[in-house]
Structures are given as structure tokens and as C-alpha cells.
Amino acid sequence: MTPIQQHAQLDWDDQGRPRSRVFDDVYFSDQSGLDETRYVFLEQNNLAERFAALADNGRLVIGETGFGTGLNFLCAWQLFEQCAPTGARLHFVSVEKYPLSPQDLRRALELWPQLKHQAEQLLEQYVAIHQGFQRLSLAGGRVTLTLLVGDALEQLPQLDGQVDAWFLDGFAPAKNPEMWTAELFAELARLAAPDATLSTFTSTGWVRRSLNAAGFQMKRTPGIGHKWEILRGVFIGWPDQTPAPPPVKPWYARPTPLIGERRALVIGGGLAGCASAVSLAARGWQVTLLERHAGLAEEASGNPQGVLYLKLSAHGTALSQMILSGFGYTRRVLEQLQRGVDWDACGVLQLAFNGKEAERQAQLAEAFPRDLLHTLDQSEAQGRSGIDLACGGLFYPEGGWVHPPALCRWQASQPGIDVQPHHEVLQLRRVDGQWQAWDGERCLASAPVAILASAAEIKRFDPAADLPLKRIRGQITRLPQTIRSQSLATVVCAEGYVAPPRLGEHTLGASFDFNSDDLTPTAAEHAGNLQMLAEISQDLVQRLNADTLDPQHLEGRAAFRCTSPDYLPIVGPLADRQAFTEAYAALGKDARQVPDAPCPWLNGLYINSGHGSRGLITAPLSGELIAAWLDNEPLPLPRSVAEACHPNRFALRALIRGKASD
Numbered sequence: 001m002t003p004i005q006q007h008a009q010l011d012w013d014d015q016g017r018p019r020s021r022v023f024d025d026v027y028f029s030d031q032s033g034l035d036e037t038r039y040v041f042l043e044q045n046n047l048a049e050r051f052a053a054l055a056d057n058g059r060l061v062i063g064e065t066g067f068g069t070g071l072n073f074l075c076a077w078q079l080f081e082q083c084a085p086t087g088a089r090l091h092f093v094s095v096e097k098y099p100l101s102p103q104d105l106r107r108a109l110e111l112w113p114q115l116k117h118q119a120e121q122l123l124e125q126y127v128a129i130h131q132g133f134q135r136l137s138l139a140g141g142r143v144t145l146t147l148l149v150g151d152a153l154e155q156l157p158q159l160d161g162q163v164d165a166w167f168l169d170g171f172a173p174a175k176n177p178e179m180w181t182a183e184l185f186a187e188l189a190r191l192a193a194p195d196a197t198l199s200t201f202t203s204t205g206w207v208r209r210s211l212n213a214a215g216f217q218m219k220r221t222p223g224i225g226h227k228w229e230i231l232r233g234v235f236i237g238w239p240d241q242t243p244a245p246p247p248v249k250p251w252y253a254r255p256t257p258l259i260g261e262r263r264a265l266v267i268g269g270g271l272a273g274c275a276s277a278v279s280l281a282a283r284g285w286q287v288t289l290l291e292r293h294a295g296l297a298e299e300a301s302g303n304p305q306g307v308l309y310l311k312l313s314a315h316g317t318a319l320s321q322m323i324l325s326g327f328g329y330t331r332r333v334l335e336q337l338q339r340g341v342d343w344d345a346c347g348v349l350q351l352a353f354n355g356k357e358a359e360r361q362a363q364l365a366e367a368f369p370r371d372l373l374h375t376l377d378q379s380e381a382q383g384r385s386g387i388d389l390a391c392g393g394l395f396y397p398e399g400g401w402v403h404p405p406a407l408c409r410w411q412a413s414q415p416g417i418d419v420q421p422h423h424e425v426l427q428l429r430r431v432d433g434q435w436q437a438w439d440g441e442r443c444l445a446s447a448p449v450a451i452l453a454s455a456a457e458i459k460r461f462d463p464a465a466d467l468p469l470k471r472i473r474g475q476i477t478r479l480p481q482t483i484r485s486q487s488l489a490t491v492v493c494a495e496g497y498v499a500p501p502r503l504g505e506h507t508l509g510a511s512f513d514f515n516s517d518d519l520t521p522t523a524a525e526h527a528g529n530l531q532m533l534a535e536i537s538q539d540l541v542q543r544l545n546a547d548t549l550d551p552q553h554l555e556g557r558a559a560f561r562c563t564s565p566d567y568l569p570i571v572g573p574l575a576d577r578q579a580f581t582e583a584y585a586a587l588g589k590d591a592r593q594v595p596d597a598p599c600p601w602l603n604g605l606y607i608n609s610g611h612g613s614r615g616l617i618t619a620p621l622s623g624e625l626i627a628a629w630l631d632n633e634p635l636p637l638p639r640s641v642a643e644a645c646h647p648n649r650f651a652l653r654a655l656i657r658g659k660a661s662d
Contacts, residue, residue: 057087062092095149135325146636153181198216250596267452274407301405303476307616326618349492373396381395400491455562467607472513
């Protein structure tokens, strides 16, 4: 795994302009950074004309090397708002090894009052920017920024998307040669859409020749300010003499984008369903959200307080990457909600309750930056949490608790979403290119696209019946706050968790029961939760008078978590299982083969499920992932992570193991 990401180290000159200490170079021209950006990047890529020519639901994707202060992004966004039709969208993807801290970004952007409208929105969403893919949704979903935080040659090869215009804006080649290599230019070519344009402030001969060799037709053009010449060009195609990048394996390739009406039905009104609906609605889709209960978030998404807790690995696993990207995305969405009632960034403390846990925490503290997580000794942990504790632990300053129903209701209230409660879907039929949702007697809704987001209940539908989803019962206990328990200032976790009070109550939980199908809360599990509380803090037990409480009379609720065997969510397009097995039968004999048969997709059918106890962190970003597939956009996650979450992984493993079904 890459060493931990750090923020950019800056020096500020007497004009208040930032300079990189690492690369000993300026972030923008000392004459007029704004004019230079507009001339070098916006004009040379003909962006004003291209924005104006977009269809009403069209989109332009800009890619950039070197996000820096975000100046190029904000200028492109401002021009987009001036020129593009109302329904069009801008997608901006930028790679940055050393992102600015929020404080430095604010200071740098104060230099450009002309961009205040865009800069304020960016600064509001510029939270939890950590290693890997970080997606920001701006301008009511009309502008998407995907930051790839890390080394360009680690991040760009994982990008799945097509770029219409490239901004090459790393520090000067002499100062930062790693950003100007043939290897990097080959990635730009791999990601380039047909006729993609490219511009850069440098006119260095070897840069021009290397870009030409990668498939771009570059030419020098007059510069601006003290730059005599700059480079602009167009992608003319992958060079004949260079081996083409290997094609994506057909079972992970994108289904052919649907054309025609942009309507979808989503089955399930919990975190996964509401997230799927809001991501599509932000792209101009009309969404019908079918929920069998009277309201949203009435099952596992209905707990009064869920925890934004990152169970990470120091080894950069697919799950760890998903959690880092998903945590950042959810944290930014929560900025739209009411703090203190709907959510609170009070921090999360994971206690080092035994030697093994303390060792794991020490490894994590070495692998990740301090602003994401850091260890606290016993006295620091007590000071932070406001209660007495037997040990220290790992603190996540940006974590906290969320009231999941508030998040679901906010998402489902966005324009373009029609919520239909008391609509239980028992059967799915495909008729004349439409997915029809039936309750047995009547057709409740139909659309070209259907998204199954009702946790383990999706197994009632034939196309999803083979997916290995399992249900785990969990029960939480609601404890009335006392005058003394109000001092609890952070979420504290050991085997379970306890949260600071929300509307006069603490949430305590949650139990794990793999065998019970009954959702009636039990006194035995309330007693088990009280035992977990005692393991977290004897002091808090006393503050809550918990040792005097009768488990028979406690309030709480039980629900089923829905999880997959590898603990990754199951997100993406569904294939016809039998046709899949026939198309790729050869894998049973030789797993290294890549048959060229196209995947037998069930056109327009997607799934968003299997989030386990991490739904707050993984479901919202999974909604973005589905929307990106449907709208043929750059994916919000590394390709390897999207593949690790793909529904086809189970059918594939079954074939390779020589079993017809999982």
C-alpha cells in the first residue's frame, strides 16, 4: 500500500499566493492565473462551444493531472454554467497526490473573488478528502467532481471512464518529471474518448514528442503572459506500433447504454434504494420508488442512530478502498442535513480492548493520516469521550452518528422521485423492453430500468435468486439519557457501540444473531447489549443507571442486516445466470481463458444490496456507481473495487470451482 497521503506543504509569498514546498513551484501564474487558465485550458479545448452544443441531458467529461487549488475546475464549472443548457452535466476528474488542506484551499481561493459562487460550494463539500477515489456532487448534482487522491500512475490505471478533454497541469516538467512520462501519457490515451482534446501550458519538445507517440496530434500555439508557446492537440487514435491495453473481461464490461426514456423503478425504500433513486434523479431520470411499508427506512435502515465507522485494513484491500471512498461520499452528503438531530460528526472512538486489537490499531495508525484516524492513550480517550474508560483506542475525528431515516427522507424528497408506499413487489416481469413490478394481482409500475434494493428480499425475484445473501438479525436498545450521561461526547465502540444522546435517548447495540427469523425484540438481547455497555465503560453504566434497568422493560428494535460471503456489497448489472454459465463454461477447464462472448445481461436490471452493517458508508456511493453505469460516466470507484463488488463475481467463482451454482 502507498505510504500515507499528506496534505500539500505550502509557502505563501507576500502577495498571498501559494507555492509548493515539495516541488518548489507556483500553483498558478504570478501575472494572472485566471487569464492563463481560461486561455490555456478552456479556450484551447474549445469548451465554450462544446458546452453550448451539449444536448439537454448531455455530458462532457474533463480529465486533469494536478488538481492543485482547483482553479482550473472552478473556471471550467463557471464557463459551463454560463454556456451549457440547463439539463446538461459536467463531470470533472482530477488526480492529485498532495491535496490542499481545507484551510489552505480556502486561503488560496480567496484570491479569486470572481469565482466565489463556485468556490463556496466546493469548500462546503471539501471534507473527508482521503486516499483513493473521492466523489463530490455540486450544483445540485449537475456538476460532479471525482478526485483521485494519490500518485497519478497508481490512480489513473484504475479509472474506468472516457475523457473528452484533458488538462495537463502538473508542476513544470523540470520540477516534477513524474507527471510527464510516456507511461502517464499512455494512460491519457487509454482514457481518451474519440477526438478528445488536450492542452497544457508547457511547450517542451520532449513532452510534445511523447504525447504524439501516445496517439495525440500535438502542435505549438502562441502562449499568454510570459509563456511564449503552449501545446494543444487532439487524440487521433491508439498508435499502431504500441500494444493496445487489454480489453475489460466481458463479464465486467459495461452493458450497452440504454437509449430512450430515462425512467427507472427502484424496489426498496431503505438506504440502498433511496441512494439509487437520488443518484439517478440528479441525472434527470424519473424514478418510481416502491416501498412495501407505510414509510421509508422501516427495516434495517430505521435505527435511531447508525455509526459512521470505518473498519479499515492496513493492506489496501478492495473493501478498505470502498470504505474510504464511501465514507467520504456519505460525509459530504450529510452536510445537507441538520446537524445534531439528523447526524453529528462527534467522532468515533474504537477501544483497544485487548492486545490483538491494540496491535491492529497501531498498524492502522501507521498506514493512514492523522486527520482520518489516530491513537489516543487512556487519558486522552477519556478526555475526548467525556467518560471514564479502561483503555485508550483509535479515534476517527470525522466519524459520528447518523439518523438513517432522515438521510433516506432527504434523498427521496429530491425532484424526480415518486415514492409509492404500501407497494409490495412480489414478482418482476420483462415485457416489451420494460421491467414490470407486480404485487401478484396487478402491475404496480414499469420502466426500462429496475434496481433491486430490498436487502435479502431481492432473492424472491428469479434473476437474483442465486445470489448468496444472508440475513443476520441485530437488535438495538434505546436508553433514556440522564443528566450525567449527557457528558458522553463521542460514539464509543468495543464489540458493540453506544452513541451520544439524540432527542433524549442513547442508542446501544447491536446484537448479532445468525439463526433467528423473529424481529420481536427480546429481553435476552437487551441484557446482552447491557453487557456490551459494561465492557465499554463501567462509568457510563453508572451514569445511565443501567445496572438498575430491567431488560424486560427496555425499548428497542430488531432488524436484519443483509450481507454477502466476502462482506463486500453486491452492486451492479445482473446477468442471466444460466446463459452466463453456458457462455463462459470454458473457465471451468482453464480459469485464465477470456472467452470473447459478450455477457448475457438482463438489460436494465441492477442490484444494490449486501451492505451488512456498513450501509451508511457503502450504500450512497453504490447508488452513484449504478448511475455511472447507466449513464456511461466515469465510475466513482477504482475499476478493481467495482469488479470486487460486481454481482457476476459469484457465478464466475462457481464456474472456476467447477460448480454449476454457488
